[in-house]
Amino acid sequence: MSRKRKFDEQQEGEVDMTPMLDIVFILLIFFIVTTSFVREEGLLVNKPKANKAQKSDSPIILVRISSTGLITFNGKSVDIERLAARIESFTAKSPTTSAVVIPSYETTHENVVKVIDEIKQFEDIIVSIGK
Template sequence: MKKKHKFETQDADIDMTPMLDIVFIMLIFFIVTTSFVKEKGLIVNRPDDAQKSNKPSKNVSIRIDANGMIFMNGRQIDLQRVEANIQSFLAENNTDSAVIQADEETKHGIVVAVLDQATKAGLPKLSVLVEKK
């Protein structure tokens, strides 16, 4: 008679502990050696929540023609009355800027005098535009 050989099955277990240790060590290595790059870009000054309003604010509009005549919001005024007119405009409107539009032929002394009057009236932001013919 033939004898049958009986093979015993052995449980082949793989010990996973050393592999998990290596994985965790590699994970820690990559976390520590990663360099986090701070992106460079422009800094944007956004308005505060307190400055938001539903209606747009009006700017003080001053126009100086070639003859040195000064017009504020469409009506003619004297150089000495610019500050008082701006203050009365500021009492009615909430703004902090003015636009001074001067003709190309206007003498710069008048423009500088108007800028001084606007600064004295309390306007911190002034813009000067020149009309070219």
């Protein structure tokens, strides 16, 4: 009787993992096939062509953004709220069609987008991003 008991205990401990692995792989395939990938919209940036550089006599609006969020407009410090007014007064004195935004490496994307949005209020100004 003791021999039969050892044999029964040994068989009770074995579990076949193959069906469970099959189910896991089927679920994995199901989720991969049914997943829909969403393409995220980004910010459109106009990059100038290097080989077609044209020399223009019109002045350029130069906006720099420091790592702390300090904005300078043609070398003078300005708040984000007053940037549009500065651009408007600058274009009234000397018409221009281009603006260059030069962010610092540590600048947050939020600050860069805010500055570009302020410049984009003027439809005739083309915005470029520099280093």
